[in-house]
Amino acid sequence: xxxxxxVVRVATRRPRVLVVEMPGGAPTRMAVERELDRRxxxxxxxxxxxxxxxxxxxxxxxxxxxxxxxxxxxxxxxARACPSGPGDVAHELDAAQASLRDDLQQRADARERDRxxxxxxxxxxxxxxxxxxxxxxxxAPGGIPLAEGDDDRDxxxxxxxxHPLGPLLDHWPGGLELRTRLHGDVVAQAEVHRPxxxxxxxxxxxxxxxxTWDAVATVLALVGDEVWARRARALRDQHLGxxxxxxxxxxxxxxxxxxxxxxxxHSVADVLGRLLDERLxxxxxxxxxAALSSLxxxxxxxxxRLLVAAHAPLLPLGRAEEVGHx
Amino acid sequence: xxxxxxxxxxxxxVLLATLxxxxxxxxxxxxxxxxxxxxxxxxxxxxxxxLLRQRRRTTLSADRLLWRGAGWSLLLxxxxxxxxxxxxxxxxxxxxLGVVWANTLDIVVWALVWxxxxxxxxxxxxxxGYRFLALALAYxxxxxxxxxxxxxxxxxxxxxxxxGAQGTLWYAVWMPVAFAAYxxxxxxxxxxxxxxxPAGRETGSGVLTELSGPDLLVVNAGRYALLGxxxxxxxPLFLGGGAGPWLPGAVxxxxxALLLTAALAWVAGxxxxxxxxxxxxxxxxxxxxxxxxxxxxxxVVVVMGR
Numbered sequence: 001x002x003x004x005x006x007v008v009r010v011a012t013r014r015p016r017v018l019v020v021e022m023p024g025g026a027p028t029r030m031a032v033e034r035e036l037d038r039r040x041x042x043x044x045x046x047x048x049x050x051x052x053x054x055x056x057x058x059x060x061x062x063x064x065x066x067x068x069x070x071x072x073x074x075x076x077x078x079a080r081a082c083p084s085g086p087g088d089v090a091h092e093l094d095a096a097q098a099s100l101r102d103d104l105q106q107r108a109d110a111r112e113r114d115r116x117x118x119x120x121x122x123x124x125x126x127x128x129x130x131x132x133x134x135x136x137x138x139x140a141p142g143g144i145p146l147a148e149g150d151d152d153r154d155x156x157x158x159x160x161x162x163h164p165l166g167p168l169l170d171h172w173p174g175g176l177e178l179r180t181r182l183h184g185d186v187v188a189q190a191e192v193h194r195p196x197x198x199x200x201x202x203x204x205x206x207x208x209x210x211x212t213w214d215a216v217a218t219v220l221a222l223v224g225d226e227v228w229a230r231r232a233r234a235l236r237d238q239h240l241g242x243x244x245x246x247x248x249x250x251x252x253x254x255x256x257x258x259x260x261x262x263x264x265x266h267s268v269a270d271v272l273g274r275l276l277d278e279r280l281x282x283x284x285x286x287x288x289x290a291a292l293s294s295l296x297x298x299x300x301x302x303x304x305r306l307l308v309a310a311h312a313p314l315l316p317l318g319r320a321e322e323v324g325h326x
Numbered sequence: 327x328x329x330x331x332x333x334x335x336x337x338x339x340v341l342l343a344t345l346x347x348x349x350x351x352x353x354x355x356x357x358x359x360x361x362x363x364x365x366x367x368x369x370x371x372x373x374x375x376x377l378l379r380q381r382r383r384t385t386l387s388a389d390r391l392l393w394r395g396a397g398w399s400l401l402l403x404x405x406x407x408x409x410x411x412x413x414x415x416x417x418x419x420x421x422x423l424g425v426v427w428a429n430t431l432d433i434v435v436w437a438l439v440w441x442x443x444x445x446x447x448x449x450x451x452x453x454x455g456y457r458f459l460a461l462a463l464a465y466x467x468x469x470x471x472x473x474x475x476x477x478x479x480x481x482x483x484x485x486x487x488x489x490g491a492q493g494t495l496w497y498a499v500w501m502p503v504a505f506a507a508y509x510x511x512x513x514x515x516x517x518x519x520x521x522x523x524p525a526g527r528e529t530g531s532g533v534l535t536e537l538s539g540p541d542l543l544v545v546n547a548g549r550y551a552l553l554g555x556x557x558x559x560x561x562p563l564f565l566g567g568g569a570g571p572w573l574p575g576a577v578x579x580x581x582x583a584l585l586l587t588a589a590l591a592w593v594a595g596x597x598x599x600x601x602x603x604x605x606x607x608x609x610x611x612x613x614x615x616x617x618x619x620x621x622x623x624x625x626v627v628v629v630m631g632r
Contacts, residue, residue, distance in 0.1 A: 011376040225597075261600075
């Protein structure tokens with residue numbers, strides 16, 4: 001074995017996987033997390049440093065273009081895994097690792113790619129054709145329009161930026177898209193969209209306890225509490241009927257501790273507690289899109305991620321119209 | 327000629343020590359997140375190979391010079407911090423103002439982390455950069471006042487003199503608040519553990535979001551190296567420098583630095599990330615006065631001892 005082979009093997013021993021849930025893909029995503037835990041592969045949080053893009057669940061037509069944009073952001077060597085169901089996960093991960101190790105294939109992939117950075121996601125109305133108008137360039141450097149001014153909540157004028165969250169994001173409910181207006185890092189306004197609502201309709205929620213422990217695990221993973229997130233995932237798998245075991249009370253006590261020390265916002269700890277106590281029934285207390293956006297407005301970007309993760313069991317999977325209010 | 331050779335040997339020694347400290351920090355951090363020991367030791371080489379093989383990417387209209395420059399400078403700052411540490415009575419960069427230089431270097435990190443967020447021309451990067459500035463305001467003042475305590479007790483800003491002045495009773499023992507404030511500051515400028523919100527997962531890795539390949543490798547290596555370098559500077563400041571039985575002083579400095587690095591990284595890997603806007607208040611209203619009281623106690627002890 002040559003030195004090059006050795007480096008490739010060492011480099012691909014534990015590839016970093018960016019796991020993106022598709023609408024209705026929660027069971028597959030849970031199976032992926034289980035398998036990644038077993039293998040000790042790290043979960044990525046940004047496409048820029050990920051090796052594998054894993055799409056959990058079927059990619060619906062409206063998201064196909066966005067998936068290509070995300071795929072383009074992986075620097076490479078890169079591999080894509082699309083397990084069709086929980087049973088397919090181990091095989092897909094093996095295939096992704098093998099593809100990463102295939103130097104010839106990776107080099108061919110790199111040659112075909114455009115070296116320029118991916119263009120702006122903002123729909124630009126600036127015609128950057130052959131005119132060299134300096135004024136236009138200043139208004140939209142690189143084709144990205146500058147932030148506009150708006151009244152801040154403190155009554156000061158603030159730069160306002162339109163920033164999308166989702167629909168393709170790690171640790172995020174499949175298919176949910178938030179179009180936020182940011183004042184600094186505070187979400188002043190959030191519009192809820194579901195670009196692929198139909199795809200999720202056939203999906204089965206599964207037991208409530210599974211969705212709840214899943215939400216706990218996601219919240220803990222988001223605050224970087226990896227050890228306790230793994231314990232919550234074990235409890236979730238136990239409720240799925242798989243072999244996993246854990247001390248439910250210990251995790252609940254830990255959640256209370258995190259709320260006391262303000263690691264978690266109170267509303268996050270509160271909704272998780274009520275879900276665990278079964279005082280909130282996801283079937284009866286569906287969160288409408290309007291309720292979700294009013295819940296998120298005024299929080300900073302980090303808290304918004306935590307709030308969405310904690311309320312995930314209450315989010316409707318399908319179309320918003322069919323869902324009653326809280 | 328011999329002076330040049332000595333300087334070269336010293337610099338390579340400092341670089342090696344910095345990398346060893348960074349490796350120790352990363353292994354201990356990974357152990358804390360629940361991986362086995364052997365696996366954790368291999369984490370750094372594996373991650374290095376992975377990121378060296380990964381291609382560089384850039385973003386639209388990135389400020390490449392400042393972005394890349396800031397990332398690569400973190401390791402340099404860590405090496406300079408290690409160069410301040412007196413190994414066997416003398417440091418590579420000796421000086422009567424060692425304590426001040428250590429403080430200056432940790433403030434350079436403010437600019438570097440902020441530029442890392444700024445340079446990528448990305449929303450979450452910039453959010454991470456500003457979070458770091460807010461956090462730095464919260465940890466830096468307690469850190470500065472914590473540095474005052476050992477300098478006051480030893481009557482000198484020279485790290486070698488501070489180390490020598492401790493005798494059998496280490497400053498960490500009778501200045502626990504200053505020691506703790508210093509260690510919190512180290513985690514702050516290494517952007518690891520509880521004060522790592524600028525690179526937090528809930529904002530998609532914040533200042534690290536757009537980094538890839540070798541650029542990410544040097545930044546992560548720099549963060550672990552800064553943790554190790556901060557721990558190494560704590561050895562002359564709080565842990566008696568090279569004092570210890572049987573072994574030569576330089577070995578004791580290295581052993582203490584490695585042990586403190588491992589312990590600090592383990593704690594950092596074990597704890598969740600704290601939210602920035604919740605940190606400012608307790609750090610300034612509770613922690614800062616406590617550190618100032620610590621300085622007062624030290625000053626009284628020094629005056630009484632005369």
